[in-house]
Structures are given as C-alpha cells and as structure tokens.
Amino acid sequence: MSGTAWREWLLTDTPHSRMQARAAALYQGWLAFRSNTLAMFGLGILVFLLAVAAFAPVIAPHDPYYQDLANRLQPLGTEGHSLGTDSLGRDILSRLIYGSRITLYIVALVALIAPVAGLIVGTVAGYVGGWVDMVLMRITDIFLAFPRLVLALAFVAALGAGIENAVLAISLTAWPPYARIARAETLTIRNSDYISAVRLQGAGPLRIITKHIWPLCISSLIVRVTLDMAGIILAAAGLGFLGLGAQPPSPEWGAMISEGRRFILDHWWVATMPGLAIFTVSLAFNLLGDGLRDVLDPKSEK
Amino acid sequence: MSALSFKDLDVWFGEGRDRVDAVRGASFEVAPGESFGLVGESGSGKSTIMRALTGLAPHWSGRMAVNGRDVPPGKRRDRAFYKTVQMVFQDPYASLHPRQSVDQVLSETLYLHGFRDVEPRIERLLDDVGLGPTFRFRYPHQLSGGQRQRVAIARALAPEPAILLLDEPTSALDVSVQAEILNLLTDLRTEHDLTFLMVSHDLAVVAHMCERIAVMRAGEIVEVMGVDEMRAMRPGHPYTQSLLEASLGYHRG
Numbered sequence: 001m002s003g004t005a006w007r008e009w010l011l012t013d014t015p016h017s018r019m020q021a022r023a024a025a026l027y028q029g030w031l032a033f034r035s036n037t038l039a040m041f042g043l044g045i046l047v048f049l050l051a052v053a054a055f056a057p058v059i060a061p062h063d064p065y066y067q068d069l070a071n072r073l074q075p076l077g078t079e080g081h082s083l084g085t086d087s088l089g090r091d092i093l094s095r096l097i098y099g100s101r102i103t104l105y106i107v108a109l110v111a112l113i114a115p116v117a118g119l120i121v122g123t124v125a126g127y128v129g130g131w132v133d134m135v136l137m138r139i140t141d142i143f144l145a146f147p148r149l150v151l152a153l154a155f156v157a158a159l160g161a162g163i164e165n166a167v168l169a170i171s172l173t174a175w176p177p178y179a180r181i182a183r184a185e186t187l188t189i190r191n192s193d194y195i196s197a198v199r200l201q202g203a204g205p206l207r208i209i210t211k212h213i214w215p216l217c218i219s220s221l222i223v224r225v226t227l228d229m230a231g232i233i234l235a236a237a238g239l240g241f242l243g244l245g246a247q248p249p250s251p252e253w254g255a256m257i258s259e260g261r262r263f264i265l266d267h268w269w270v271a272t273m274p275g276l277a278i279f280t281v282s283l284a285f286n287l288l289g290d291g292l293r294d295v296l297d298p299k300s301e302k
Numbered sequence: 303m304s305a306l307s308f309k310d311l312d313v314w315f316g317e318g319r320d321r322v323d324a325v326r327g328a329s330f331e332v333a334p335g336e337s338f339g340l341v342g343e344s345g346s347g348k349s350t351i352m353r354a355l356t357g358l359a360p361h362w363s364g365r366m367a368v369n370g371r372d373v374p375p376g377k378r379r380d381r382a383f384y385k386t387v388q389m390v391f392q393d394p395y396a397s398l399h400p401r402q403s404v405d406q407v408l409s410e411t412l413y414l415h416g417f418r419d420v421e422p423r424i425e426r427l428l429d430d431v432g433l434g435p436t437f438r439f440r441y442p443h444q445l446s447g448g449q450r451q452r453v454a455i456a457r458a459l460a461p462e463p464a465i466l467l468l469d470e471p472t473s474a475l476d477v478s479v480q481a482e483i484l485n486l487l488t489d490l491r492t493e494h495d496l497t498f499l500m501v502s503h504d505l506a507v508v509a510h511m512c513e514r515i516a517v518m519r520a521g522e523i524v525e526v527m528g529v530d531e532m533r534a535m536r537p538g539h540p541y542t543q544s545l546l547e548a549s550l551g552y553h554r555g
Contacts, residue, residue, distance in 0.1 A: 193397035
C-alpha cells in the first residue's frame, strides 16, 4: 500500500476490523501529539537517552570506572576527555553515558510500582466505598504524611544503602497521590449509566474495575506519572547526593554531583555536567507529560 | 401469571433525616406481551421503580416479581434475572463506555451471558437494530445519538430477554430520530415477543407505544388506565386531567 492509502486506511470513520479500529485510534492520538512541538522535543530527548543507555559500551570513549590519577580534574575539552575528568581521573562523559542506564532503571522501577499500587488502591476504594474506602484512604493519608527522605533514611538503616532501597523508599512515598487521583476518577465514573449497564449484564466488581474503570483512569495517571518523573529523578539524585542511594563508584548522576561538591569552586564542571544531565532529562519528562495530557485527557476529547 | 408484578413498593434514598421517599406504595401488574407505560412529571418516581427492580436503587420494600418469581431484597440479582430483564437507558451519550467500540460492548455482553457463538450473534444483533456491519468497529464518538441508542438497544437484546425496561429511550434524541427509534422498538417487540415497561413524560410517545398506562405523581400511582381512555380524554383522576391538558400545549388566553 502507498503512503496515502495507509493514511486513508488509518483515518477512516468506518473501520472494518478490530485491528484497524485500534490502529486508527492510536494514529489519531499520534497526530494530535505530533502537533505539539515541545512535547516532540521532550520525546526526542528521551528517545536519545534510551539509545545512549542501550548502546553505552559502544558510545562511551572510556571505561567509566578506569582511574588515572595523573589526569585528575582535567577541564572541559581536554584531549580525549571532552567533558573533563573527575577527582579520580575518570572520564566524565563516559560516566554520564553509563549513568543514563541507572537513571532509566530508577524511572522504570518507580513507574512500575507507584502508579500500579495507587491505581489498585484508589479504584477499589472508590468503587467499593463504605468502610473499605475509609480504611484504604486513611492508610493513604498515613503514607502521605511520611517525609520522603526520612523514610528513605529508615530504609537504608534497615536494609543497607543501595539503589533498590532508594527506589523502594521513593515508590512507597509516591503512590498516595495516584491513589487519590484514581479514587476521584472512579467516583465520577462509578454511578454513570455505562457502568450500570455492565452491572445489568451480571458483571462482577472485579471485571467492572479492571475492564471498565481502569481504562478511564489510566490516561490521567500516565500524564501524572510523566509529570512526576522529573521529581522522582531529582529525589533519586538527592538520595545519591546524600550518600543514601547509589554508592560509589557507581556513575549515578546524583552521586557524581555529590563527589564533585568538594571541588565546586575550582573545578566547576565535575558537578555541573551531571547536573545538566539531570536537568535535561527532567525537562524532557515534563514536556512529554504536557503533550500527553493534551492527547490523553478524556475531558478534551470530542 | 404476570410478567412483572409490583405490590406496595416503597423506594427511598438516604437514611434517617436525609431519607427521601421516591416511590410510595406502588402496585401494578404487567401482563406477558403487554406494553405498559409509566407517565408523570420529572421526579415523580417513574424511573426509580425500574432502578429498584434492576437493583440499581438498593433501598426498597414491598414485593416485586418477574414471571411469578420474587425478586430478592436489596441489590443482588442472579444471572437468570439479567437474562430475563434488560434495560435501555435514557441518555445514549452516557450509557456507552467512551473507550469501547460497538464490537467490544456487544461481545462482552454476549460473553457474560454465556454465549460462545459471538461472531454471528453480533452480526445478527446489529442487523436487528438496523445498523449494518460497517458500524461494528466504531467507537461511540463516531456515532450519532440515534445510532448510539440503537447500539444500546442491541446490547439490551443480546441476552434474549423477555422483558425490556425502557427508561425514556427517546427523550435525549431529536424528533425525527425519536420516531425511528420508537418504530424500531415496536418492530422488535412483535419480532421477539417482548414485554415492555416504558417510562416517559411524553404522553404522545406513550400513547403510540403502550396499551395501558399508570400515572404517577410525587411517588404515588394516582391512576392506571387504558390508552384508549387516555386518547378519549376520559381520565378518572383530576391530576391525570391536568396532565392531559398540559400535553395539548398552551392556549393563548
């Protein structure tokens, strides 16, 4: 099929198969998303980040752990070290490239744990109501009252410092807002006619929640997650900076800033380069979230 | 044996001081194959009777029976109930899931009722309600109001019910489409031997569709009469008289 034929097939109002209907819905979402230049810019950065993480061994000019004390604290643009070297003579560019893997790992783990937990708690509380709602929402309130860094400290004290425990601590304090959103959405949906109609077909609560309420909650959660991603990356970096997250010599960006702190006045690039990386990725997630909101928000749909 | 029977039905919302009695002491019978209309102003409790029967309004007392079988108290109904009684909602813009295509809606309904020959049944249902196979994979936002209501009717017909509850099925549609939907319902009733319980505030619609009507005011049934008496403007109750006069429109004095 030629390009225009494909376009017509995707944009039709009279799809002829399940697959075509689904593909058409996706394509129309993509068209709406593509018209947002800033969001495309954010998506571009994230695709670039993914590529960098995937091909890190090929791209990186040096071993991120290789120390060369004779070459320590070289400035930007040094022969062979375009972003300079840190206090142990390690190549900063290579460390940034490998650090992208850790950042993506944190983002993926938190994005898997927190919204899913929030979605389950929020929709069950909203749909079932009564005392179940009371208990679940009070638990949510308790978690909402925990200060993130204090909980992370407690985790590190109990389980030892490490990136997994940092992620766990962040997830534990990140899910309550998602539960709140999911519950609010569920409350507006649960008494609607289309839910009553499925109830009249004899559908049980499990089917109604997973097949009818989740699809409507997920879009607003996705938007919220992408907007929160920046905060999560920053929290992980903050934990790394405090020495509670990734441990040296791991090239985690927050830990790199922490190491560069000692030389920040004389050798500014050691702390600045990982800072710029964190800034760029956080910004990309925010732009992407903004664009996704325009596409996914059910209220803006025709 | 009546298809539907209601005896001293009370329905209320809220508890204690917040309690609102929506229906008080309603009693009527609907014979098998009959088309029975409930008319009255907004808020007179017409739709609430249906919602109590289907378990959507859980607080009720009295006796309701379907084909002689008593309906259990509260909001629990068994699968056999939903296979006998189905409902078409008032607003077709609110009764279809915005993210589900016609195909998804119908195949899930058929699956829930234990049918396994889903494909031919979907085609037949769409054909029954006057939508061709081209409509099968569309989403609600790609359908007009009348087409949506046809999909909702197809969904209600999917379990092959004997009794169809119609909650003002045309009030959200414009006039030309209203007539189409009403004719479709009339045809379906003869084809599938359906019993109708229909709620409407439009006396013309009820006169067109029903054989007997019950007039409701403030939660109570004030009168049950045949549609011929209504057409002849011979009501037995002064409220019905005023309702009939109001339906004729305003007269400039």
